[in-house]
Amino acid sequence: MTAATVTSAARAAAAASRRGAPRSAVARDRRERAVRAALFGSALLSVATTATIIAILASETIRFFGMPGVSVTDFLFGTTWAPLLGADKHFGIWPLLCGTFLVTAIAAAFALPVGLVAAIYLSEYARPRVRAAVKPALEVLAGIPTVVYGYFALTVITPFLHDHVSERFGTFNALGAGLAVGIMILPIVASLSEDALRAVPRSLRDAAYALGSTRFDVSVRVVVPAALSGIMASWLLAVTRAIGETMIVALAAGGMAAMTLSPTAEVQTMTAYMVQIFLGDAPATGVEYRSSYAVATVLFVVTLGLTLVGNLVLRRFREEYD
Amino acid sequence: MAPPPTVPAPDAGLAGVRSPAQLVAATAPSSQGARRAVDRGFLVLCLALTALAVVILAVLLVSVWRDGHERLGAEFLTNYASRKPAEAGVKAALWGSVWVCAICALTALPIGVGTALWLEEFARPSRLTSFIKLNISNLAGVPSIVYGILGLTAFARLFGSVSADAPIAIGDPEGVLYLKLPFGNGVLAGGLTLMLVVLPIVIVSSQEALRAVPRSLRAGALALGATQWQATLSITLPAALPMVMTGAILAVSRAIGEAAPILVLGVPLFIRSVPQNLMSDFTVLPLQIYNWANRPGEAFHELAAAAIIVLLAVLLTFNAVAVVIRQRLRTTS
Numbered sequence: 001m002t003a004a005t006v007t008s009a010a011r012a013a014a015a016a017s018r019r020g021a022p023r024s025a026v027a028r029d030r031r032e033r034a035v036r037a038a039l040f041g042s043a044l045l046s047v048a049t050t051a052t053i054i055a056i057l058a059s060e061t062i063r064f065f066g067m068p069g070v071s072v073t074d075f076l077f078g079t080t081w082a083p084l085l086g087a088d089k090h091f092g093i094w095p096l097l098c099g100t101f102l103v104t105a106i107a108a109a110f111a112l113p114v115g116l117v118a119a120i121y122l123s124e125y126a127r128p129r130v131r132a133a134v135k136p137a138l139e140v141l142a143g144i145p146t147v148v149y150g151y152f153a154l155t156v157i158t159p160f161l162h163d164h165v166s167e168r169f170g171t172f173n174a175l176g177a178g179l180a181v182g183i184m185i186l187p188i189v190a191s192l193s194e195d196a197l198r199a200v201p202r203s204l205r206d207a208a209y210a211l212g213s214t215r216f217d218v219s220v221r222v223v224v225p226a227a228l229s230g231i232m233a234s235w236l237l238a239v240t241r242a243i244g245e246t247m248i249v250a251l252a253a254g255g256m257a258a259m260t261l262s263p264t265a266e267v268q269t270m271t272a273y274m275v276q277i278f279l280g281d282a283p284a285t286g287v288e289y290r291s292s293y294a295v296a297t298v299l300f301v302v303t304l305g306l307t308l309v310g311n312l313v314l315r316r317f318r319e320e321y322d
Numbered sequence: 323m324a325p326p327p328t329v330p331a332p333d334a335g336l337a338g339v340r341s342p343a344q345l346v347a348a349t350a351p352s353s354q355g356a357r358r359a360v361d362r363g364f365l366v367l368c369l370a371l372t373a374l375a376v377v378i379l380a381v382l383l384v385s386v387w388r389d390g391h392e393r394l395g396a397e398f399l400t401n402y403a404s405r406k407p408a409e410a411g412v413k414a415a416l417w418g419s420v421w422v423c424a425i426c427a428l429t430a431l432p433i434g435v436g437t438a439l440w441l442e443e444f445a446r447p448s449r450l451t452s453f454i455k456l457n458i459s460n461l462a463g464v465p466s467i468v469y470g471i472l473g474l475t476a477f478a479r480l481f482g483s484v485s486a487d488a489p490i491a492i493g494d495p496e497g498v499l500y501l502k503l504p505f506g507n508g509v510l511a512g513g514l515t516l517m518l519v520v521l522p523i524v525i526v527s528s529q530e531a532l533r534a535v536p537r538s539l540r541a542g543a544l545a546l547g548a549t550q551w552q553a554t555l556s557i558t559l560p561a562a563l564p565m566v567m568t569g570a571i572l573a574v575s576r577a578i579g580e581a582a583p584i585l586v587l588g589v590p591l592f593i594r595s596v597p598q599n600l601m602s603d604f605t606v607l608p609l610q611i612y613n614w615a616n617r618p619g620e621a622f623h624e625l626a627a628a629a630i631i632v633l634l635a636v637l638l639t640f641n642a643v644a645v646v647i648r649q650r651l652r653t654t655s
Contacts, residue, residue: 046521046522049472145581215365220364278470300465
C-alpha cells in the first residue's frame with residue numbers, strides 16, 4: 001500500500017507539472033486563489049438555498065396573514081380547515097396536522113420495528129450469502145420512486161384492506177396510504193440501523209458471548225443499546241421523510257381535511273393540500289393559494305426541527321469505542 | 323424476561339464502555355431452556371419480517387407488471403398522452419425526464435463536488451465551516467415539495483424581477499438556443515429545481531468519497547511541491563472518483579423519480595410535444611404516472627402501470643450504466 005501510494009503520488013505529481021501547471025509562482029498563486037473562491041462559492045450556494053427558502057416562506061406567510069378573513073390565532077389553534085368553501089373559509093391548521101400525524105404514525109408503527117428487526121437480522125444473524133441477496137432487495141425498494149408506492153397503495157393495498165379486513169375502507173383511506181409510506185421508509189430504517197449496528201466493535205460481542213450469552217442476548221441487550229444513537233437517528237430521519245412524503249398521500253389518502261384518528265377515514269396531509277392547490281386553478285393571488293405557503297412553513301418548521309433533533313441525538317448519545 | 327438478579331445497571335445503554343459486571347447483569351440468565359427458546363423465537367421473527375420486505379417488493383413488481391405489460395410496445399413510447407387510453411403513450415414525459423435529469427446532473431455534479439472539495443480539502447475548521455456542514459445536513463431533510471416552492475419563486479419567476487407577461491427573450495422560440503427571462507415552467511427551471519433537491523445527496527456522498535482517500539496520498543503530493551489544488555486535482559479527486567460517481571448516479575436516480583417539486587412549478591398536465599430548447603414546456607414520467615393513476619377507470623390505471631414499467635426500466639438502465647462506469651474508473655485508476 002505505502003509503496004504503491006508513493007509511486008502513484010510521484011507519478012501524478014509529475015503528470016501535474018507536465019500538464020501545464022503554471023511555471024511562475026505568481027500565476028500559480030493566482031490560480032490557487034481563483035479555485036478557492038469558486039469552491040467556496042459553491043459551498044455558499046447551499047447556505048443561500050436555506051436562506052432563500054426561509055425568506056420566501058416567511059414573506060409569503062406574512063402576506064397570507066395580512067389578508068382579510070385570516071388570523072394567526074385561527075391558523076395555529078383552529079380545528080376547521082375549509083379553504084375552498086365560497087364565503088365561509090376557515091384556516092385552522094390542525095386537521096392537516098392531524099392527517100399528517102395519522103399517516104406518519106401508521107407508517108412509523110410499521111416501518112420502525114420491522115426495519116430495526118431486519119437490520120438486526122442482517123447485521124447479527126444472516127449468513128453472507130443471505131445478506132448478499134437481501135441487501136440488494138432493500139436497495140431496490142429504496143430506489144423505487146414514491147409515486148409508484150402511491151399507485152401500489154391505490155391498486156393493491158387499499159383493495160386488499162377493503163376485501164379482507166373491513167368494508168369500511170374506501171378508495172382513499174389513511175391506513176393504505178400510511179402502510180405505503182411505511183414501505184417507502186422501511187429501507188431507510190433498515191440500512192441506516194444496520195450501519196449503526198455493524199459499527200459496534202466485535203470485542204463487545206465477543207465479551208458477551210464469553211459470558212455465556214445467546215445470540216439474542218448479544219444482539220438485543222448489547223449491540224442494540226450500543227448502537228442506540230444511530231438507530232434513533234435513522235428513526236428520526238425516516239419519520240422526517242414520512243412527514244414530507246407527497247405523492248403517496250396525494251394519490252391514496254384522499255382530499256378531506258378532517259380531525260380524525262380513524263385509519264379507515266379519508267384524510268388530507270399538509271403535503272397533499274399543497275398538491276391540491278398547486279395543481280388546481282386557484283389564482284396565484286388568492287387566499288387559498290397563499291395559504292399553501294403558510295402550510296409549507298409549518299411543514300418546513302416541523303421537518304427542520306426533527307432533523308435538528310436527529311443531529312443532536314447522534315452527537316449527544318454517541319458511544320465512542322476507539 | 324426475568325429481572326436482573328444482583329447488579330442493577332444504571333443507564334446501561336448510555337454509559338461508555340461497560341464493565342463485565344454490567345454485561346453479566348445485562349445478559350442475566352433465567353433458565354438455559356427459556357433463553358434458548360427466546361433466541362429461537364427471535365430468529366424466526368427476524369426471518370419472517372425480513373422475508374416480509376422481500377415479499378412486498380415481489381408483490382409490487384408483479385402487480386405492476388400484471389397491470390401494465392399489455393400496454394407496453396413501441397407505440398407506447400412514441401405516442402403522446404391522449405384522452406383515448408388506447409392511443410396514449412409516454413413520449414413527452416420520457417423526453418421531458420431525459421432533459422430535466424440531464425440539466426440536473428450537469429449542474430448538481432460540479433456544484434456538489436465543488437462544495438465537498440471545499441469542505442474536505444480547503445476549508446479550515448471554523449464556525450463558518452461547521453455552520454455550512456450543519457446547513458447541508460438540514461437541507462437533506464427538507465421535503466422535496468418545499469424545493470418546488472423555491473424553484474417556482476427563484477427560477478420560474480426570478481423573484482418577480484421580470485414580469486412574466488413581458489419576458490426578456492433572446493433567440494428564436496423554435497430554435498435550440500432560445501432563452502427567456504423569467505424561465506417560466508420550462509425544462510431549465512425543472513432541472514435546476516431538481517438540482518437543489520439532490521444537491522445535499524451529491525455533497526454528502528462526495529464528502530464520504532474524499533474522506534476515504536488515504537491522508538498519505540495528499541501528503542505525498544504536497545511534499546513533492548504540489549499546491550493544494552494540484553494535489554486535489556491530480557491525486558485526491560481521481561482516487562475518489564468511482565465513489566463520487568456512484569453517489570452522483572444515486573442522486574440523479576432520485577431526481578428521475580421526483581414528481582412533487584415539478585408539480586409545484588405548475589407544468590401543464592397535457593403535453594403533446596418534445597422539448598426543443600431550455601424554455602420548452604415539459605412533463606416528467608412520475609408526474610404522468612400520477613395523472614393517470616389519479617383518474618378513475620381501469621384503462622388509465624393500466625397506462626399508469628405501463629408508465630411505471632418504463633420508469634423502472636429507465637432507472638435500472640441508469641444504475642447498470644453506473645456500475646459499468648464505476649468498474650471502468652476502478653480498473654484505470
